[in-house]
Amino acid sequence: MSAAEEVVAEGHEAVEAVPKRAMTLSTGTSLLVLAVLLIVPAFVKNFIIFQMTMLLIYGLAVLALNILTGGSGQFSLGQSAFYAVGAYTSAVLMEYFNVNYALTIPVSATVCFGFGYLFGKPALRLSGVYLALATFALATAMPQLLKLNFLEHWTGGVQGLVVTKPDAPFGLPMSQDVWLYYFTLVVTLAIYIFSVNLLRSRSGRAFMAIRDNEIAASSMGVNVALYKTLAFGVSAGITGVAGSLGAIAVQFVAPDSYTITLAISLFLGMVVGGVGWLPGSFVGAAFIIFVPNMAESISKGLSGAVFGVLLFLVIYLVPHGARQIAILGQQFAGKLRKN
Amino acid sequence: MELFTNQVLAGIATGAIYACMALAVVMIYQAIDHLNFAQGEMAMFATFVSWQLMQWGVPYWGAFVITLVFAFVGGVAIERILFKPLAKAPVLTNVAGFIALFAIINSSAGLIWDFTIKQYPTPFGSSPFLGSQLISTHQAGMIGVTVLLLIGLYFFFQYTRIGLAMRAAASVPESARLVGINTSWMIALGWGMASAIGAIAGMLIAPVVFLEPNMMGGVLIYGFAAAVLGGLTSPFGAVVGGFLMGIFENLAGTYIPGVGNELKLPIALALIISVLVVKPAGLFGRHIVKRV
Numbered sequence: 001m002s003a004a005e006e007v008v009a010e011g012h013e014a015v016e017a018v019p020k021r022a023m024t025l026s027t028g029t030s031l032l033v034l035a036v037l038l039i040v041p042a043f044v045k046n047f048i049i050f051q052m053t054m055l056l057i058y059g060l061a062v063l064a065l066n067i068l069t070g071g072s073g074q075f076s077l078g079q080s081a082f083y084a085v086g087a088y089t090s091a092v093l094m095e096y097f098n099v100n101y102a103l104t105i106p107v108s109a110t111v112c113f114g115f116g117y118l119f120g121k122p123a124l125r126l127s128g129v130y131l132a133l134a135t136f137a138l139a140t141a142m143p144q145l146l147k148l149n150f151l152e153h154w155t156g157g158v159q160g161l162v163v164t165k166p167d168a169p170f171g172l173p174m175s176q177d178v179w180l181y182y183f184t185l186v187v188t189l190a191i192y193i194f195s196v197n198l199l200r201s202r203s204g205r206a207f208m209a210i211r212d213n214e215i216a217a218s219s220m221g222v223n224v225a226l227y228k229t230l231a232f233g234v235s236a237g238i239t240g241v242a243g244s245l246g247a248i249a250v251q252f253v254a255p256d257s258y259t260i261t262l263a264i265s266l267f268l269g270m271v272v273g274g275v276g277w278l279p280g281s282f283v284g285a286a287f288i289i290f291v292p293n294m295a296e297s298i299s300k301g302l303s304g305a306v307f308g309v310l311l312f313l314v315i316y317l318v319p320h321g322a323r324q325i326a327i328l329g330q331q332f333a334g335k336l337r338k339n
Numbered sequence: 340m341e342l343f344t345n346q347v348l349a350g351i352a353t354g355a356i357y358a359c360m361a362l363a364v365v366m367i368y369q370a371i372d373h374l375n376f377a378q379g380e381m382a383m384f385a386t387f388v389s390w391q392l393m394q395w396g397v398p399y400w401g402a403f404v405i406t407l408v409f410a411f412v413g414g415v416a417i418e419r420i421l422f423k424p425l426a427k428a429p430v431l432t433n434v435a436g437f438i439a440l441f442a443i444i445n446s447s448a449g450l451i452w453d454f455t456i457k458q459y460p461t462p463f464g465s466s467p468f469l470g471s472q473l474i475s476t477h478q479a480g481m482i483g484v485t486v487l488l489l490i491g492l493y494f495f496f497q498y499t500r501i502g503l504a505m506r507a508a509a510s511v512p513e514s515a516r517l518v519g520i521n522t523s524w525m526i527a528l529g530w531g532m533a534s535a536i537g538a539i540a541g542m543l544i545a546p547v548v549f550l551e552p553n554m555m556g557g558v559l560i561y562g563f564a565a566a567v568l569g570g571l572t573s574p575f576g577a578v579v580g581g582f583l584m585g586i587f588e589n590l591a592g593t594y595i596p597g598v599g600n601e602l603k604l605p606i607a608l609a610l611i612i613s614v615l616v617v618k619p620a621g622l623f624g625r626h627i628v629k630r631v
């Protein structure tokens with residue numbers, strides 16, 4: 001409101017810095033989690049397997065956002081747009097060109113990487129709330145872009161497209177759901193390992209330098225523009241893979257499945273899981289899949305309100321999300337061992 | 340030519356609403372440096388309250404005033420209870436807080452008044468204004484109320500002690516504290532006023548878009564676009580941006596072929612992104628310089 005031309009923005013930090021080592025789980029815990037994930041399908045019903053598949057898929061999408069925000073310190077409320085592009089790429093390739101479902105995934109990853117990289121270009125000039133706003137607008141507009149007339153031939157317009165669920169190959173004695181679960185698990189694992197290594201690499205260090213202090217990073221020779229757009233591209237690419245897997249698992253794509261609500265869910269998943277803590281992505285995914293159901297069982301009409309209240313509780317009580325709980329757990333275990 | 344004038348006038352009328360929303364967004368942005376994603380829902384809830392009052396037999400203007408007081412108190416309460424503790428938290432946590440607030444208000448309104456579309460009365464009637472076919476009395480009323488509001492706000496900020504204190508608290512909080520201004524309460528006051536301005540926008544637009552819990556979604560996006568266009572740091576710019584957005588929306592819908600209702604939001608998106616890319620500070624905003 002003052003007429004001063006130049007104002008110093010002291011500003012809030014976008015995200016809190018997370019040390020590099022604190023970003024992952026220890027080897028022992030990781031192997032334990034993996035073993036559980038491998039064995040579980042033998043004991044549960046198909047519907048639960050489907051839900052676990054969705055958990056892995058949303059976990060991937062949250063992980064992608066985590067690389068963008070926790071890694072390079074940029075915001076996105078528009079991940080649903082990249083998710084939608086991935087889903088549609090797979091669906092169109094599978095239904096119109098009869099491409100094998102597994103081959104559509106690298107294609108989606110590439111397409112979304114390009115899309116994210118290009119979107120990252122104008123977003124370069126934005127930070128904090130401005131970036132949140134631009135991506136928010138992208139997510140809001142996406143369903144309407146997908147419904148456009150001249151795309152209708154490919155996207156099926158409002159009706160969407162039906163995707164065929166793949167059978168287990170080589171005559172493996174598994175139901176479609178179980179096969180898809182293992183397929184998703186393998187893809188998730190590959191991407192998780194890729195992400196961990198990415199953040200430990202030279203590029204990862206560049207991301208984190210930008211996150212912690214952009215000016216300092218650039219004065220030390222980090223190409224800020226390149227790494228910021230790269231982070232957007234990688235994040236979009238992984239989200240695209242999640243979108244593809246999601247389309248195959250749900251067997252259906254339609255513009256209205258990819259609204260701003262999805263983008264917000266993914267964002268919340270990241271906050272709940274702990275920003276910058278990669279394993280937390282899957283905890284966050286569990287939160288966004290199961291808590292709305294729980295909220296609905298507490299009160300049908302008020303599910304949104306219950307969800308909101310739970311979210312406020314998380315923000316106030318454990319602002320670092322699942323990471324904080326994991327650290328507390330570790331300290332507690334350490335104390336027990338000493339006694 | 341008549342079509343053109345007609346569309347421009349209609350654009351100014353909807354622009355008045357966008358101007359109010361943008362102003363509400365900018366006021367909170369000035370106070371706490373965050374965009375309130377729940378602004379539209381707060382306005383929607385206030386509009387429902389006024390509707391309920393009218394159902395109970397309160398006359399329109401009575402309900403209008405009671406709702407403004409309610410919205411003001413509600414805005415202050417939300418700041419005091421929910422967002423004051425988050426003042427030092429990272430941007431991310433605040434965005435999550437706004438989203439939670441959005442979910443809570445939207446779902447409570449849906450539970451109390453359910454999701455069916457309701458008629459909302461207008462005090463101005465909908466006959467042609469001054470006998471001309473160009474603009475209806477309700478549209479003229481929308482413009483009139485907004486202009487009155489803007490003049491009132493101008494005098495408040497320019498010529499009252501408390502307005503001056505609020506400006507001081509927003510532009511240089513440290514110095515403001517040193518001269519004895521309670522900046523924390525100035526922020527709460529800003530929230531209350533923003534909430535009341537949003538309520539006015541809600542009550543004016545409700546006869547046009549009809550009353551339902553999701554009625555403010557599109558309006559809020561246009562409000563954001565208007566605020567970005569005018570500059571997030573300039574209340575005056577937000578108002579100008581609001582009117583420009585209204586006119587732009589109507590003209591684009593009339594003259595660009597293929598731009599119907601379904602392209603409304605993508606247009607706002609394109610505008611937000613192009614303004615942010617070409618002139619991030621907006622038309623009237625201050626240029627932000629970072630200190631190393």
